Amino acid sequence: MSTEQKKANQTAKELFAGCVGGIVQVLTGQPFDTVKVRLQTQPDQYKNMVDCVKKTINNEGFRGFYKGALTPLIGIGACVSIQFSVLEATKRHFIKQNASRNQQNPSQLSYTQMFLSGSASGVANGILSGPIEHVRSRLQIQARSNTPGSYAGPIDFFKRVYSQHGIPGIYKGQLITFVREFGGYGIYFMTYEALMARQMRIQQTNKRSDVAGWMQCVFGACSGYALWTVMYPVDAIKSKIQTDSFVASERKYKGILDCVRKVFATDGVMGFYRGFVTTMLRAGPVNGFTFMAYEATMRMIE
Template structure:
């Protein structure tokens, strides 16, 4: 196996570890976020959503739809980091071909585009995974009439009736979120890491303390969601809207924006934002720390 292939496998495995950590720490927060985004009439606040979920479904209610992301998000984060590092290597090669003094010193634009490439690659899996997770998260009771028994039942029924278009419902707005969001996400982390490595006068990422990597990851999560949360809210609404055209609340993204503004104002795009931000710090901090720690073990 070539050295480059071996490195790519290490990055993929480390990303998978980071993804599993991400799901286990973030699923309860994500369930509350999606319910607040898509069911504004049922919950008055984050606390109200938590209380009702515990009362009606118990603690396991926060982990509804977790099986699909547990398997899939591991693959998604694996793709994210693999695509990120591949894009970074591409830009390093481009810099070297231009005889740049330090080709590994990527510009902010190159870091943003590397992150965006990871987001686009990730969207192939994240779109359907988040679709099924959102559908399962908003079900009050799994045994209710018409409810999906789980992710496999969802995929069988939706694909059987609506084909791939049904599975990839909301993929357009998902791509917008992934391109911009992961560009911001990885730019923030890589820029902070680059700055710290210069301060420590080191070329070895492992020399940066784990707690600092965790802090930088948390900052990355905060910047991503601060900018992209309204897009995510629209995505959740589109993905959980009816499959039947005649029964849909929204004709498309523009119509969704118009109706949410009319009914709830700008704050309609920020329902669940506090929950998301509470989640963003620890989840993304631990994701990056797990990735960097795994890469050190595999080195």
């Protein structure tokens, strides 16, 4: 097998394993995400996380937590595939760069290299995650899909928004999405890769598969906690902008800075942290299982 064929084969494996990780991520995290988005965008309707859960079950049943899940189930699988494949490709670039500098252990990346590898994966991911999260957020805040003006589902959303507002409407809130993805995934993957590298040094191994699955799960959980601890306020602003009116004259916020000013003036710092507890409860299991599923799939197809 030629070098190019080996590279293509490795990329295909990373894409497939990432897809598996993405599906696991959506199935485990969608209920938490629905509660988070509702608390972020509809603060007057819910007192807290428990109240949101109760009202959702009473009004919509358990299926209410999975509103808008079809799009991310398909799309997040693609997103996570892109995340991991771009991450690994960027890591290989830095390893090659280290080798050209005669570094003693080229595969030992610096924290900066780990961060930039994660950031590259986040920016690539943002091209898909922007519209996917936009439609999911819009559907999540709908109490019922049969009320006037509501979207029947993701296809109806894309058709109507594209016909009325074009591509800019689909990509509403894209700038703040890129900000979150660049910083968030830089922190996310740097945390995971640093913990994995440390454990591999302790075990004196060069094989990631030698690290126990439960440890990979714990490292993934830590990565999720790190990401959301730092980036949650940015995500809150993103949700507010994405669910704001499409019509300029009817919008609550003129832009990112205006949104920050108004949220702070109305609710103070805590206005940026509505739904934070729900997100942190979600962060551990969802990201832990995502990394464990990815690493397990890579072991099986190696």
